[in-house]
Amino acid sequence: MITQLSPKLDRAYMLDWLNKLLLTPSPSGFCMAIMQLIEQEAVRLGYPFERTPKGNGIITIPGKTSSNAIALTAHVDTLGAMVRSIKGDGSIRFSPIGGYAMQTVEGEYCVIHTRDGRQYEGTVLSTKPSVHVHADAREWKREEANMAIRIDEIVESKADTERLGIASGDFISWDPRVRMLPNGWVKSRHLDDKASVAALLGMLEWLKREQRTPERTVHMILSTYEEVGHGNAYVPPNITELIAVDMGAIGDDLSTTEHDVSICAKDSSGPYDYGMTTKLIELAKREAIPYAVDIYPFYGSDASAALRGGSNIRAALIGPGVHASHGMERTHADAIVNTAALLLAYILEVGE
Template identity: 80%
Template sequence: MKEETANLGYALELTPKGNGIITIPGDAADRVIGLSAHVDTLGAMVRSINANGTIRFTPIGGYAMQTVEGEYCRIHTRDGRTYEGTVLSTKTSVHVYPDARDWKREEANMEIRIDEMVKSKEDVEKLGIAVGDFISWDPRTRIMPNGWIKSRHLDDKASVAALFGLMEWLKREGRRPPCTLKLILSTYEEVGHGSSYIPPEITELIAVDMGAMGDDLSATETDVSICAKDSTGPYDYNMTTRFIELAKRENIPYAVDIYPHYGSDASAALQAGSNIRAALIGPGVHASHGMERTHRDAIFHTAALLLAYVMEPPSEPAL
């Protein structure tokens, strides 16, 4: 991210916990709009090492266990070594276990088979693998000629791409926003405190995160999702209204939805006591926290709606 930011002519500063902050000067230095998207992803950590040489793991982030069964992964030791493995149920085969199909996919019933010659806990420890080592999932990314993008971790890599599209447009067109912008690339969103700290000069924060799909939700994989309310409550009425108005004016496909099982960087900032107004938009993503899919149009539309907002923010918030 730092290298790509520098290529666009901006600088990325790191906070003590690793969030990246990119400042884009605007005409009004005394009004600052924040835009936050997260670069951290779902994964796991070594919980313990089993006697037979497999790993018991604990999840990082909120996903259903059946979404990672059969997934390839990497175990990252703290001394820099990496080993491959596969996530499996502890009842691995229907040819062996008569209840394998019905075996509940929960943490206690899952394990990681390591692709090394290990048969015991001691064998695994000799590899340098230990409790607390991180485990990452193979994203299996496919960017297809017809515009479909399927991968793990589109939550929230797709939104990060939209922010970089916004920066690329400003650079290419030589434009300066009317307000100063601070883009935050947060690192702990999936565990709840990604943008709990934001620079105090920010008065409006736009969380840019994926829009969920399914049940009674109306967003599609080509839309910009505008979230009116999530598990932490409603977002700022006037900011949300402004996004709807701009989407209509610019003919940007959008949907307004409610996410009862969702939180965002804006949620974290508000809960931490930030004195801000906040809104949430992002590209529609199917099968969130699983094998996700979106379309390049949704990312493009998200960047376009963000640009419409930051290049023409309302002069004063309505009461």
């Protein structure tokens, strides 16, 4: 049990790591730098780290028993884009990575990452970007064909841009615009799902500092393709339970706030495991952790991917409440700490 221990999760540690994660570009399929960063911290804390062939990372926390392992999965990959083509005027037409509304990136600063390691800044704009020039600028539909990236280099033609080394298939990352306010609010792009990764690291740091061992071996799986649907489609065979740790959506008839742990009972893939979800609710009540149970009809998680991939597991979904998902997101430090606390309660209590 965790109740009598009142674990002192290191809030500052989690926020510091959240800042590092947010400032490290990692659109789906371009997660090498962020995975190396996390690997270094896992090794520093003394936990084994391995990588799967597709680039996912697995941190293993040995438990009192190695059978029926628990997996906690969060994704390091984010929304982004790729260079689709270079236009005649040297600007870039891009192809989205992940599902977002095009208007949420209009006006955003970005970085183009070439295959040989060069980086160039740019800005996402409509192809009719000025109301002083285009009479229909306001009505111009914000869709892929009507958007372009203006590169902050002297380019006037396709050949000029090609001479920079930019080519089709180069990755593009959005400026996260991180703001961490003294009152605990955190606003940034990509809190989905780097806020959850920070919670997992905070949990890992507490286990090491307090020299605690979970009831069952725990594998933290950090996935790299969640935003495109197959981040955690494969689960190691010794795992019987998987908790996806991903952001909780906010709005309309949903109950979750930016201070809560969201416990998702059902999303677009169907209901999550009854027993696991019930246990998480019971633990949140017992530990007085602010939480809300919601249903997300337009949402899928790495647990969904694992189940669709044929994994014979039970699965649940929790995470910090995040407002304006896939846009200019916001959460509160409380939600990150609360998520780590609920996960600790689960792995320290749940036996075979």
